[in-house]
Amino acid sequence: MTPRSSRQRALAWGAAALSAQLILTACGAATSGAETGVDGQRIVIGLHGPKSGPAAALTEGAITGFQLYIDQLNNNGGIAGRKVEVAQADDQYTVSGGAAAARHLSDRAFLAYNIIGADPAIGALPEFERRGVPYMSVALPMALAQDSDVAFVLPTPLELLAEAVPSFVRNKLDPQGQAKIAVMWENQDIMRDMHDRFIRAADQAGLRITATESFDRDAATYVPNVQRIRDAGADLVVLLGGVAVPQILKAAKQIGYEPTWTGAGAWTFDLFNAASGGLMEGIEALRAARVADAADYSEFLRHLHKTRQPGPTDEIAYAGWSGARFIEQLLLRLDGEFTRKRVFDELTSPTFKDAPIIVDSMAPLWWGDDRRFGSAEALPSKVVDGRWTVTGEPASRF
Template sequence: MTRSHAKGMRKFLAQVALACTLPLSGAYAADDTAKIGLFLELTGGSASTTSEASQLGVELAIKEINEAGGVAGRKLEVVVADTQTDATVGVGEMKRLVLQEDVDFVFGPVISQVFMAAAPVINQAQTSSIGSTGSLAITTEFAPYYFSTLINAEVQARKMVSEAVDVQKAKKVAILSDTGAQAKDFVAEVKRELEKRGVELTGAQEYQYRATDMTPQLLALRQTKPDEILFFTSSGEDGGHALKSLNELGWDVHVTGNWSIGAFAEIVERIAGKEALAQVTGANYKGFTYCEGGEQPTRFLELVAKAKEFAPDRAERASMTFVALFYDAAYLMKAAVEGNGGKWDGPSITAWIENNASSVEGVTGEYKTSAESHFLYDANSVVTVNPGKRGEANIQERVGC
């Protein structure tokens, strides 16, 4: 059986399994509208400007796409689903999107655990999706039609260890991270990297996501006397509270932060204060950074201006990083559907993205994906930044320009 026949058979079997409740996929719909699901944490414990920004990015792109004629001649209609940052609610909302609303594509979520719970539903429907989760457990086998815009935990771990050891010359390193699935992958990868380099891991402490005081964890780490702390936080708020706790302890130690420290630097600074960023580096997508006196991320700045014109109030409080990530993702979806001849089924979209994503020019950077990895950005997309040194629209200064 050929690969195309095998894909066709899987699609047929999925439709038979869902025949009583699931209408035909958008690839075979007769109407001229394609439904796009937004599956995001808009309320609940993990609700933040991240999900709101993701929604803004998709909606801005869809407005532009519809004004230009739609995707393969079909206009796009948005259907919003709020996971409430709850895996059980997320499963119910995903069922609503694919079984009742019969969406053709899904954007979101931004929390790994929520997607992992809902994955069997979207897998069975063979609906493609692009979210922003970083857990390494979300493999191409686990979720064959899903792609992530997030820099994964493995990439961040290697970048941060390199910064701490090669640049900061640390001989002893400690870790502070949250308890999420992505953070656990990060810690495991850091341990492997440090062992390979012969660098001592003095301690690792976890905090509950959305905690506002990390003093106990930092006190425990301080007793281990590290040269450097690696901060892995899943939000700007968490990064801000972690640095505030560190500053209040008066502990003079350099911090290598993950991409949340870079991408959400304004939020971090608002909570911790500018002085708390004095000995901190972060990570960010290269497309959102600049060199002092040199190149500026023109395409990103142009997108920021468009977002402010489109939705001034939301743009004012949104993380423009996530606006850009999901704005780009919407145009990748368009390219995939039109590139495969107008098919909306998961196997067709997936095959096109795996083989052709690098041909799509986005605001964020060049896509790098394959049949083995559906993380859309690799290590070459990530740079070290000075989160305390920011320009227009909170772009960060790159280290080592």
């Protein structure tokens, strides 16, 4: 089991202590005929994200895409004659905000979806645990999901992306094993786990790690961070992070530092390449899912741009659209038996791996009995003419 922070361990212990309550909650609802968030006319999906604060613009895009798909679903008759309603809550991109959002949604929604952000998911999970609410997250730390009876992570957990990077470096970027490698990682729990998993996998792959450097998401400058890894002699830098990565690339350019960049994380969106001023051109990295290069992305844009003008958050809106498609496929598999117990039974079924949920943007999504995540596959990708483009087949090792 991966080493965890004290906060993660505390949440995991709380999840274990509440597992008996979860079972009673789920089974009691199934036998009583009453189920929160479901009646003869509707199914309510709880959705939380930072609708205020620094990530609000990204969330607005994701919610737009999610709601767009749900509207189309309802226009086509909904699910088993029921309309799907979306109950929203603002988590403010904080742990405490996630907890408050979950309390708001738990008594309203049949199941819940975390549309962006690890910190809110960490706060929300214990609240959903207490009430036995099925919880789908795009960014929950994997160790917490594995210890939970209600949580599932999709598409591929960031920690598993980080584990795949060393073999990608060894076999694709540095087959001669000559690179001096540094890893830069965002200073937060989920990125710390990414770093730790990367280091262990790098040791197994025989990579030469010359430096590790953490950075804060909202630092005034990243020049000192970049200078330290340059001074350590690194000529290949693995980036494990998100919105700060464009500023790191700009800091490197400012001091004339030009290593090979790679890595994994939320920064592998075209909008972050644009924010970097094109400095990601030619970078090869691993992604959890397709976006602008997905098979149905053009179809999505056609629908989206009937409702609003094209904008920089179109990709994020597509991520929301994909999440709604996943939930639709899950609900269809329930065959009209809308109980939380039925959801858990479906997602943890031994046969689920043989018949995964297919969404165009994601690797096939399935869960095992003890590993509650959507996929273990990473997508090798490269920025070509300003666009992240998949360059090979998805795999957990390369």
